[in-house]
Amino acid sequence: MIKKRLSTAVVIRDDLAVQSFSFKKYLPIGKPEVVIENLSWWGSDEILIFDLKSKLSKQEPNFSIIDKICEKKLSTPITYSGRINNPKDAVKVINSGVERVGMGNIIFNNSRKMQQISDMIGSQAVILILNCFYIGGKLYLRDLINNKSIPYSEFETKIESLSSFYSEIMIVDIQNEGSCGNFDLNILHQIKLNKKLILYGGMYNFKKINKCLKNKMISSIAIGNQFYFHEHAYQELKNKLKSNLIRPQFYNN
Amino acid sequence: MVYKKYSIGILDYNCGNLNSLNSIIRSLGFISFISNNKSRLLGADLMILPGVGNFSFAMQQLRNLKITQFIKDYSKNKPIIGICLGMQIFFSTSNETKKTKGLNLIKGDVKNFGKNKCKVGWDTCENIKNASINLISEKQFFYFNHTFFASTENKYVIAYSYFEKKKYPAIIRKNNFIGFQFHPEKSQYNGKKLLKNTIEELLND
Numbered sequence: 180m181i182k183k184r185l186s187t188a189v190v191i192r193d194d195l196a197v198q199s200f201s202f203k204k205y206l207p208i209g210k211p212e213v214v215i216e217n218l219s220w221w222g223s224d225e226i227l228i229f230d231l232k233s234k235l236s237k238q239e240p241n242f243s244i245i246d247k248i249c250e251k252k253l254s255t256p257i258t259y260s261g262r263i264n265n266p267k268d269a270v271k272v273i274n275s276g277v278e279r280v281g282m283g284n285i286i287f288n289n290s291r292k293m294q295q296i297s298d299m300i301g302s303q304a305v306i307l308i309l310n311c312f313y314i315g316g317k318l319y320l321r322d323l324i325n326n327k328s329i330p331y332s333e334f335e336t337k338i339e340s341l342s343s344f345y346s347e348i349m350i351v352d353i354q355n356e357g358s359c360g361n362f363d364l365n366i367l368h369q370i371k372l373n374k375k376l377i378l379y380g381g382m383y384n385f386k387k388i389n390k391c392l393k394n395k396m397i398s399s400i401a402i403g404n405q406f407y408f409h410e411h412a413y414q415e416l417k418n419k420l421k422s423n424l425i426r427p428q429f430y431n432n
Numbered sequence: 433m434v435y436k437k438y439s440i441g442i443l444d445y446n447c448g449n450l451n452s453l454n455s456i457i458r459s460l461g462f463i464s465f466i467s468n469n470k471s472r473l474l475g476a477d478l479m480i481l482p483g484v485g486n487f488s489f490a491m492q493q494l495r496n497l498k499i500t501q502f503i504k505d506y507s508k509n510k511p512i513i514g515i516c517l518g519m520q521i522f523f524s525t526s527n528e529t530k531k532t533k534g535l536n537l538i539k540g541d542v543k544n545f546g547k548n549k550c551k552v553g554w555d556t557c558e559n560i561k562n563a564s565i566n567l568i569s570e571k572q573f574f575y576f577n578h579t580f581f582a583s584t585e586n587k588y589v590i591a592y593s594y595f596e597k598k599k600y601p602a603i604i605r606k607n608n609f610i611g612f613q614f615h616p617e618k619s620q621y622n623g624k625k626l627l628k629n630t631i632e633e634l635l636n637d
Contacts, residue, residue, distance in 0.1 A: 180555070181553045181555040181595065183553065249449075249451040249452045252455040252456060254452075254620045255620060256615070256618045270446055274444075274449070275451050275452075300486065303552065303577050347552060373548060374548065
């Protein structure tokens with residue numbers, strides 16, 4: 180039986196891995212390739228990279244960072260998201276050594292590009308990222324490029340119509356990102372799509388993780404900040420979860 | 433005793449996690465290089481076809497590089513490892529995006545699991561009894577990421593896996609070709625061990 184994943188998330192800003200709080204406040208951690216190398220040694224099921232746009236970043240994926248990561252002889256699946264706007268960039272990111280790409284803002288701006296990308300790298304290699312927040316009983320999506328919030332209901336049909344072009348949806352609770360277990364489960368009640376979900380943004384709570392792992396639509400739980408400061412924090416979390424729905428922890432990678 | 437370091441050529445056809453595969457192969461103690469130059473690849477002891485991509489796009493890339501016949505000729509004389517899509521293109525056809533002919537080196541079709549269905553994550557495989565070789569232990573987890581699988585004759589299958597109760601080939605062998613539906617290069621300790629054993633098995637056969 181296929182196991183659900185306990186994924187690790189790494190937020191990169193201005194070429195540095197950072198501890199992120201709601202994608203608004205950041206604290207530097209170190210070189211992304213070193214942070215990612217550690218997570219790979221600890222046997223992370225998957226590493227999700229969020230390379231954030233800043234004043235210093237170019238309008239394309241950060242190929243120099245991707246190359247530094249992929250030169251590290253890592254044998255852990257890696258997903259990269261960050262300014263992948265066209266099929267050429269997507270193919271280049273994959274060829275650099277990444278297995279999947281994440282795309283969020285493309286759905287607001289040019290969803291046809293998602294089809295073109297999928298036709299080249301395969302739908303299995305594409306993840307749709309939804310930056311969400313739940314407020315006043317309503318779910319909103321955040322368009323980070325145009326800096327505006329749109330009710331999820333306005334985009335549901337479009338997200339569904341594109342479902343052949345991506346494999347999973349990553350739900351990012353942007354309000355609770357960086358918090359210790361505050362992911363708003365109300366978000367899940369609003370999303371009724373026939374696609375497997377990756378949850379990220381305040382998931383570090385044993386009860387919440389175990390509850391979500393039992394949900395058949397959830398394929399992965401992603402956690403970031405909490406893994407950076409303790410040796411073997413990843414294996415310890417897996418050990419404490421005692422869940423046979425995930426792959427057992429591994430100490431000798 | 434003179435120890436020969438084997439040379440592994442990784443085919444660059446725009447459809448694979450080339451650099452990470454190259455790093456892993458080197459970490460296993462082999463000499464490896466990425467290329468689509470036929471004479472350079474011909475100098476390698478073994479060729480690997482990586483695979484992250486779409487079947488139609490992959491076949492188009494191979495045709496653009498005028499390398500399909502080269503792969504067929506190479507496979508008659510030297511060992512090849514195909515990974516995921518790099519294995520699927522060895523089959524007759526696929527209906528990914530549109531019906532497309534593959535290299536047809538192994539009879540069989542590449543089919544999807546069903547609309548919008550994708551297998552992503554860590555899973556085990558089941559060895560075939562009396563298979564020519566057993567490369568894995570059934571307790572080992574490997575990383576899968578695919579929406580299509582190869583449907584072929586049992587004689588080519590050495591291990592199966594399951595997705596939503598569907599049994600499908602996870603490891604294929606025909607002569608000196610071995611194909612993995614999963615990604616050994618992304619399966620950490622077990623995957624690296626499997627790649628090393630497979631390369632040595634094919635080169636010492």
